Amino acid sequence: MYAQAFFVAVFGLAAIGFGVAVFRTSSMVRSALALLFSQTAVGCMFLAMQTEFLGVLQIMMMATEMSIMTIFMVMFMMDPGGLGGMDMSHQKRFSLGAGAIAASVAIAVALLADWGPVTAEAPDAAMQTRALGIELLGRSMLIFETAGVTILTAMIAATAVAIPVHTLADNGDKEASE
């Protein structure tokens, strides 16, 4: 039990440390890598809390997501190494205050609420995966299917927004120039 508390705390500190590092570096690539490490630490927290399937899923998803994010960072920024030391922030005091208040309120709720009896034993990893599969294809089937359709819609919407707009007038100009 103490070992579990220790590992959850260590990975939690790592997640917070790398999370803070995201906004403290002037290199966007380093920011993306710090976020990758932070999300990986969150995945390790899941593993320490004996939620193996979700832990592995979190690490795998975030590894791919953050790799894509790093590529976009390099594409969008002229200074991926952060050597120019440019500042990309505004309203710092307000943001710091809002973040501190949000964290303080959430910590106060965590410490003061009565959470009721806590379960010491978790189902084993194989049992968890089996039960989650049954949940996905049983009671939560509609939510699962909705999530799938939403992902498809978002993919189509993102592609539609990102591709350049070609109008009939453009085509006419092209034909005329040929």
Next chain:
Amino acid sequence: MITVLIVALVTGAILFGVGVYGALSQTNLVMIMMGVELILAGALVNLVAFWRFLHPENYAGQMFVLVVMTVMALEMAVGFGVAIARFRARGSVEMEEAGDLKG
């Protein structure tokens, strides 16, 4: 056992606070998205801790985690779509310059 739950909830709360700071303080669209990712990571930690220590027999808790992970992926996809459109139109993803919808 309550200690582990509290440690996880406090970690989630601090991640949420860091994410709020990032989302509000950054001017670059991709950096704002990173702040939102941290906010959602804080929510994920809380959801997993609640499932594991309070209701491990109810797998709707894990289902909720999968939904939040889906939201994270959607936010990235749509955010990058908007970022590419913005970059193509204006040559920058700085949100301080974005006032296109102002009347």
